[in-house]
Amino acid sequence: xxxxxxxxxxxxxxxxxxxxxxxxxxxxxxxxxxxxxxxxxxxxxxxxxxxxxxxxxxxxxxxxxxxxxxxxxxxxxxxxxxxxxxxxxxxxxxxxxxxxxxxxxxxxxxxxxxxxxxxxxxxxxxxxxxxxxxxxxxxxxxxxxxxxxxxxxxxxxxxxxxxxxxxxxxxxxxxxxxxxxxxxxxxxxxxxxxxxxxxxxxxxxxxxxxxxxxxxxxxxxxxxxxxxxxxxxxxxxxxxxxxxxxxxxxxxxxxxxxxxxxxxxxxxxxxxxxxxxxxxxxxxxxxxxxxxxxxxxxxxxxxxxxxxxxxxxxxxxxxxxxxxxxxxxxxxxxxxxxxxxxxxxxxxxxxxxxxxxxxxxxxxxxxxxxxxxxxxxxxxxxxxxxxxxxxx
Numbered sequence: 297x298x299x300x301x302x303x304x305x306x307x308x309x310x311x312x313x314x315x316x317x318x319x320x321x322x323x324x325x326x327x328x329x330x331x332x333x334x335x336x337x338x339x340x341x342x343x344x345x346x347x348x349x350x351x352x353x354x355x356x357x358x359x360x361x362x363x364x365x366x367x368x369x370x371x372x373x374x375x376x377x378x379x380x381x382x383x384x385x386x387x388x389x390x391x392x393x394x395x396x397x398x399x400x401x402x403x404x405x406x407x408x409x410x411x412x413x414x415x416x417x418x419x420x421x422x423x424x425x426x427x428x429x430x431x432x433x434x435x436x437x438x439x440x441x442x443x444x445x446x447x448x449x450x451x452x453x454x455x456x457x458x459x460x461x462x463x464x465x466x467x468x469x470x471x472x473x474x475x476x477x478x479x480x481x482x483x484x485x486x487x488x489x490x491x492x493x494x495x496x497x498x499x500x501x502x503x504x505x506x507x508x509x510x511x512x513x514x515x516x517x518x519x520x521x522x523x524x525x526x527x528x529x530x531x532x533x534x535x536x537x538x539x540x541x542x543x544x545x546x547x548x549x550x551x552x553x554x555x556x557x558x559x560x561x562x563x564x565x566x567x568x569x570x571x572x573x574x575x576x577x578x579x580x581x582x583x584x585x586x587x588x589x590x591x592x593x594x595x596x597x598x599x600x601x602x603x604x605x606x607x608x609x610x611x612x613x614x615x616x617x618x619x620x621x622x623x624x625x626x627x628x629x630x631x632x633x634x635x636x637x638x639x640x641x642x643x644x645x646x647x648x649x650x651x652x653x654x655x656x657x658x659x660x661x662x663x664x665x666x667x668x669x670x671x672x673x674x675x676x677x678x679x680x681x682x683x684x685x686x687x688x
Contacts, residue, residue, distance in 0.1 A: 298361040299329035303477060304455070306391055306492035309382045315374055317360075322368030330361050331382055338415045339394055339491045343383040351380075387492065389523065393422050395453055395481075395493040396443075396500045396521035400424060402467060402485035403442050404517075408435055411468075413514055421506070421524065425514040436517070440505040450498035451482040463488070502526060572610060580614035584621060592620070594641050596685050599625035605632060605668070612636030612666060624684045631674040633658075635684055636666045643687065652683050 301308050308331040317326040334356035335341040341354035353364035401412040410426040460476045470488040479489045501522030509516045540550035587595035602608045608625030615621045623636040637643040649667040656676045660669015
């Protein structure tokens with residue numbers, strides 16, 4: 297059994313312990329005691345060194361903790377002592393995020409009755425899933441404000457060991473029996489937890505709630521604590537400053553100016569589409585007049601110079617209003633084809649295209665008026681277009 301130093305002293309950065317077992321290749325080492333935290337409860341494992349060798353993973357194996365090393369230890373016989381060094385910046389960051397999560401979970405439950413159903417601690421940000429259909433922006437800001445008030449109060453965070461049968465006031469009931477490790481935020485929260493935590497809410501630092509996302513029947517809240525929150529705030533500030541500078545506006549005026557520009561862009565895009573439709577009608581009519589009617593009086597417009605399939609569709613849309621008209625359009629990249637026909641043309645676009653595509657290994661289809669498909673190779677397009685034009 298491995299004695300877990302971090303259970304009673306999360307601030308232990310260095311330690312020395314005896315090796316009790318190792319894998320045959322010497323890269324998986326077991327110690328009598330360890331300060332390395334293994335991945336557990338959503339909290340990532342510690343990094344650091346053991347005997348000067350990098351620890352790349354720490355695995356919880358029930359009663360034992362396995363230290364996975366980048367290479368074998370030089371001296372790794374059973375009973376020999378080895379020095380361990382924790383990557384403190386990583387450990388302390390995890391401590392701040394984890395205690396911050398306990399605080400936030402308690403705040404969301406106290407303010408709104410939202411229970412936490414799961415948590416995740418990532419390398420850049422952390423999340424907690426709340427058992428609710430929605431979280432309003434007003435609620436998010438209220439929770440953030442209350443959480444930071446509690447940080448400023450510097451409430452003690454205490455670790456205790458209590459019998460499961462007599463432990464009271466837990467935010468979430470524990471299914472374990474025997475001795476529970478309980479983390480208490482004074483006057484706010486009591487939770488059974490095996491993770492590492494700071495000694496005071498003041499050490500959590502600033503708490504920032506950034507976004508919410510609907511996840512099935514829960515709402516996922518993204519949060520950052522301490523240095524992560526400061527770093528993210530600085531990045532956001534630099535981005536906003538850059539946007540403001542590009543608009544020759546002050547930082548405070550930038551949001552309103554961006555909103556105005558977005559509306560103008562929407563109006564300009566709407567005007568562009570209207571002009572594009574009018575141009576498509578004009579060009580389609582020009583091509584229609586230049587086309588020679590077949591024996592049934594049907595004129596076929598071939599489009600091979602369009603930049604996108606949307607441009608081909610614009611021609612097809614305009615052709616619907618022309619008498620006895622068929623449009624055949626093709627693109628090289630990706631190799632694709634479109635067929636459209638007016639109501640009185642007597643041509644079923646979907647049926648025609650499906651038959652011709654099947655013959656060249658293509659796929660697609662559509663309605664009697666509009667159909668679209670693709671072919672395996674661009675080299676097949678010329679023959680396919682000709683067959684569609686001839687309808688042979």
